[in-house]
Amino acid sequence: DAKTTQPPSMDCAEGRAANLPCNHSTISGNEYVYWYRQIHSQGPQYIIHGLKNNETNEMASLIITEDRKSSTLILPHATLRDTAVYYCIVRDHTGANSKLTFGKGITLSVRP
Amino acid sequence: DSGVTQTPKHLITATGQRVTLRCSPRSGDLSVYWYQQSLDQGLQFLIQYYNGEERAKGNILERFSAQQFPDLHSELNLSSLELGDSALYFCASSVEWFGTGPYGYTFGSGTRLTVV
Numbered sequence: 001d002a003k004t005t006q007p008p009s010m011d012c013a014e015g016r017a018a019n020l021p022c023n024h025s026t027i028s029g030n031e032y033v034y035w036y037r038q039i040h041s042q043g044p045q046y047i048i049h050g051l052k053n054n055e056t057n058e059m060a061s062l063i064i065t066e067d068r069k070s071s072t073l074i075l076p077h078a079t080l081r082d083t084a085v086y087y088c089i090v091r092d093h094t095g096a097n098s099k100l101t102f103g104k105g106i107t108l109s110v111r112p
Numbered sequence: 113d114s115g116v117t118q119t120p121k122h123l124i125t126a127t128g129q130r131v132t133l134r135c136s137p138r139s140g141d142l143s144v145y146w147y148q149q150s151l152d153q154g155l156q157f158l159i160q161y162y163n164g165e166e167r168a169k170g171n172i173l174e175r176f177s178a179q180q181f182p183d184l185h186s187e188l189n190l191s192s193l194e195l196g197d198s199a200l201y202f203c204a205s206s207v208e209w210f211g212t213g214p215y216g217y218t219f220g221s222g223t224r225l226t227v228v
Contacts, residue, residue, distance in 0.1 A: 043204070100204075101157060102154060
């Protein structure tokens with residue numbers, strides 16, 4: 001059961017902000033939104049996660065709508081090294097449902 | 113270097129054979145997770161161990177088994193290998209307590225298994 005919906009791909013110019021959307025209209029109150037990325041054949045890399053408030057770290061910002069039904073991952077100044085598959089994951093923190101379940105993700109291509 | 117070590121990086125073996133993939137979690141992490149990534153299936157969760165005990169199971173085949181040892185390293189055993197088992201196998205770890213929490217996973221760089 002897909003809990004998140006992401007467009008299959010998008011691109012952006014190097015140096016510009018990359019805004020990656022994610023829909024999670026069935027998210028429940030105790031589920032967090034996580035973002036991971038996978039650069040070609042490497043292990044997935046944790047980016048950021050949040051519950052309801054917007055979050056920012058050294059890699060990205062996460063904007064979650066007030067109704068929590070969608071979110072946007074923002075890479076403020078995309079570089080060629082940000083070309084990767086980005087996974088938006090909704091994760092329950094309770095018991096056996098706490099494992100990370102990956103969907104197809106969105107392929108971000110950063111062009112020079 | 114993520115701190116999660118997987119060996120070997122590459123493995124080529126014949127159908128019907130058995131292989132063992134090894135994972136050393138990041139220092140201090142108690143949970144280990146195994147994932148399989150093939151071209152047509154994406155990243156599939158196989159199994160999770162926490163402090164030596166199995167915690168969660170995904171779509172892991174009966175031909176596959178895993179365990180976590182007292183030093184917290186984990187091994188994934190794949191037997192009676194088939195061509196379709198060719199994939200990248202990732203191990204991840206987290207500091208997650210038994211009751212879970214908002215912690216991220218740290219992934220290793222994977223083992224690429226090719227069955228010929």
